[in-house]
Amino acid sequence: MTQAADLIERDDATGRTVILSGNLSLAHLGDLPQRIDAIDSAASIDLAGIDHIDTIGAWIVHRLAARTQAQVVGANEDANRLLDVVARNDQAIDTRPQPLHPISRVLDQIGAATKLSGTTLIGMLGFLGATVISLGHLIRHPGSIRINAIVQRLEVVGVSALGIIGLMSFLVGIVIAQQGSVQLQQFGMEVLTVNLVGRLTFRELGVLMTAIMVAGRSGSAFAAQLGTMQLNEEVDAMRTIGVQPMEALVMPRILAAVIMMPLLGFYASIVAIIGGGFLCAVSLDIPPVTFVQRLREVVPITDLYVGLVKAPVFGLIIGISGCFQGLQVRGNAEEVGLRTTAAVVQAIFLVIVIDAIFAVFFTWIGWT
Amino acid sequence: MTGSEAPPVITIRGLVNRFGEQTIHDGLDLDVYRGEILGVVGGSGTGKSVLMRSIIGLQQPQAGSITVFDQSMLDAEPGDPDLLAVQKRWGILFQNGALFSTLTVSENVQVPLREYYPDMPAHLREEIASYKILMTGLPDNAGPKYPSELSGGMKKRAGLARALALDPALLFLDEPTAGLDPIGAAAFDEQTRELQQTLGLTVFLITHDLDTLHAICDRVAVLADRKVIAVGTIEELLALDHPWIQEYFNGPRGRMLHGHAASAGKAPA
Numbered sequence: 001m002t003q004a005a006d007l008i009e010r011d012d013a014t015g016r017t018v019i020l021s022g023n024l025s026l027a028h029l030g031d032l033p034q035r036i037d038a039i040d041s042a043a044s045i046d047l048a049g050i051d052h053i054d055t056i057g058a059w060i061v062h063r064l065a066a067r068t069q070a071q072v073v074g075a076n077e078d079a080n081r082l083l084d085v086v087a088r089n090d091q092a093i094d095t096r097p098q099p100l101h102p103i104s105r106v107l108d109q110i111g112a113a114t115k116l117s118g119t120t121l122i123g124m125l126g127f128l129g130a131t132v133i134s135l136g137h138l139i140r141h142p143g144s145i146r147i148n149a150i151v152q153r154l155e156v157v158g159v160s161a162l163g164i165i166g167l168m169s170f171l172v173g174i175v176i177a178q179q180g181s182v183q184l185q186q187f188g189m190e191v192l193t194v195n196l197v198g199r200l201t202f203r204e205l206g207v208l209m210t211a212i213m214v215a216g217r218s219g220s221a222f223a224a225q226l227g228t229m230q231l232n233e234e235v236d237a238m239r240t241i242g243v244q245p246m247e248a249l250v251m252p253r254i255l256a257a258v259i260m261m262p263l264l265g266f267y268a269s270i271v272a273i274i275g276g277g278f279l280c281a282v283s284l285d286i287p288p289v290t291f292v293q294r295l296r297e298v299v300p301i302t303d304l305y306v307g308l309v310k311a312p313v314f315g316l317i318i319g320i321s322g323c324f325q326g327l328q329v330r331g332n333a334e335e336v337g338l339r340t341t342a343a344v345v346q347a348i349f350l351v352i353v354i355d356a357i358f359a360v361f362f363t364w365i366g367w368t
Numbered sequence: 369m370t371g372s373e374a375p376p377v378i379t380i381r382g383l384v385n386r387f388g389e390q391t392i393h394d395g396l397d398l399d400v401y402r403g404e405i406l407g408v409v410g411g412s413g414t415g416k417s418v419l420m421r422s423i424i425g426l427q428q429p430q431a432g433s434i435t436v437f438d439q440s441m442l443d444a445e446p447g448d449p450d451l452l453a454v455q456k457r458w459g460i461l462f463q464n465g466a467l468f469s470t471l472t473v474s475e476n477v478q479v480p481l482r483e484y485y486p487d488m489p490a491h492l493r494e495e496i497a498s499y500k501i502l503m504t505g506l507p508d509n510a511g512p513k514y515p516s517e518l519s520g521g522m523k524k525r526a527g528l529a530r531a532l533a534l535d536p537a538l539l540f541l542d543e544p545t546a547g548l549d550p551i552g553a554a555a556f557d558e559q560t561r562e563l564q565q566t567l568g569l570t571v572f573l574i575t576h577d578l579d580t581l582h583a584i585c586d587r588v589a590v591l592a593d594r595k596v597i598a599v600g601t602i603e604e605l606l607a608l609d610h611p612w613i614q615e616y617f618n619g620p621r622g623r624m625l626h627g628h629a630a631s632a633g634k635a636p637a
């Protein structure tokens with residue numbers, strides 16, 4: 001077994017000699033680097049006593065020799081070769097990029113964020129335009145509609161989501177009824193729970209929660225799929241074969257989202273009402289028959305229209321952000337993750353913004 | 369065969385790897401000796417990468433034994449001190465570099481040093497990273513760059529710098545020249561050879577590149593029929609009568625190469 005690296009300092013007439021011994025390789029250095037750092041002057045470094053050396057050992061010797069201008073003596077062939085290699089590559093290299101001044105960094109970030117928002121907005125508008133043109137083309141040439149692709153997307157976006165959306169809506173219905181009834185009981189008005197559940201789910205929550213779920217489930221999948229295809233140059237290959245990615249990839253997804261959102265939204269509202277009715281029956285002693293009768297009295301049909309008008313618009317937003325972000329992927333796999341996240345965040349944000357605008361609009365036209 | 373006087377660094381006996389119904393290796397034997405560059409060749413799907421993954425412990429084989437530096441790799445748990453001791457002594461270059469994307473090149477090279485030698489002074493760690501980066505032929509402004517800013521060839525060099533961070537005795541290279549232009553590939557070969565000779569490395573090299581085989585490999589192991597069917601210098605392999613080996617080295621690409629090497633008046637390996 002080789003022994004750990006060690007050093008002895010000896011002073012004589014010619015100056016100080018540092019005598020190194022043992023195994024001068026990384027695993028056996030121990031505290032030698034610190035001890036060598038502490039040496040402030042030396043005339044020669046004696047390597048005759050070492051039995052093994054690697055580049056890290058050679059580097060430490062080289063640094064000491066360069067710092068104190070000492071002569072290296074007694075080095076064997078190995079040591080000389082390694083000393084030569086490290087000497088050839090002696091140049092300090094930055095570990096991290098030079099940091100910017102804090103003020104310029106903040107300005108830099110603000111500028112970059114502004115530029116990104118601007119380009120994304122313009123890009124999205126452009127993409128919306130391309131979608132409309134593509135839709136016009138499909139209407140004029142119905143033969144080029146890809147029925148199979150659309151049906152397949154309908155299944156993935158809609159049918160496969162029934163379970164999770166149903167469960168979520170049922171629970172949301174229970175929570176609204178339960179929270180509402182606790183508050184309304186204070187006024188002895190727990191029967192108004194039916195109004196609360198019926199109007200809230202049809203107007204707002206049914207469609208909004210569905211949109212959030214579809215954005216998370218399908219919007220992200222659109223972005224990830226198209227992003228990966230973009231990365232594999234599949235999209236480019238399609239173009240060269242003469243297939244338009246807008247028609248083959250983007251339209252089926254957007255159409256699926258637009259068609260499925262109203263259906264899923266309606267389904268979610270109904271399931272949420274069933275959830276609310278279930279809670280009313282269990283904890284408020286309102287029998288289901290009374291619940292349904294009361295529902296028909298208090299929920300105007302316009303509430304249903306409000307939900308159903310919003311749903312396809314939400315579907316369009318989800319489809320467009322998913323496909324747009326997916327096709328923006330450039331470069332590496334990391335980008336796919338970033339773009340997928342961006343697609344979901346953007347879709348949910350825009351859905352809520354548009355929902356607020358719709359709320360003002362429907363009040364204005366008197367659908368209250 | 370040549371090189372057998374040195375002790376083996378890697379010994380593989382009776383290796384069996386299966387994925388479901390598909391058998392990749394069936395009773396594979398191989399020795400890698402100290403100080404040699406062993407090239408591993410084989411058609412696509414013959415399990416070159418699986419073999420490497422088995423040796424470095426990323427793939428658990430169904431049967432067989434693998435020892436690296438006299439330490440059995442198969443019954444070692446992750447984090448086992450014996451296994452860590454072996455891991456300190458090898459460096460691995462993955463096919464696409466496998467650099468950590470959130471760290472700069474210099475930080476990537478410092479990761480193994482930081483992990484195994486946390487007491488090392490920071491300035492020394494940075495100096496070590498600096499000379500390793502330069503040693504692998506990267507330009508001096510590569511240190512603070514992130515992997516996404518590097519070209520394919522630079523990523524491989526940065527991956528090599530990280531693989532060499534601990535001054536390993538054993539280096540695994542998975543298709544180091546794939547995707548490089550011929551000039552870059554030749555430079556990488558030369559660099560590998562030079563580093564191997566300077567640092568006394570043992571190199572396990574998977575490649576498809578006939579130029580690399582001729583230029584730097586001491587011996588070549590041929591994977592086919594779920595086994596290593598032959599190991600030896602290229603001349604020794606050429607003397608064998610196996611159809612795949614003949615096709616490989618005497619196919620249009622191979623013929624051109626060793627014809628050229630012979631006319632230049634030197635042995636091809």
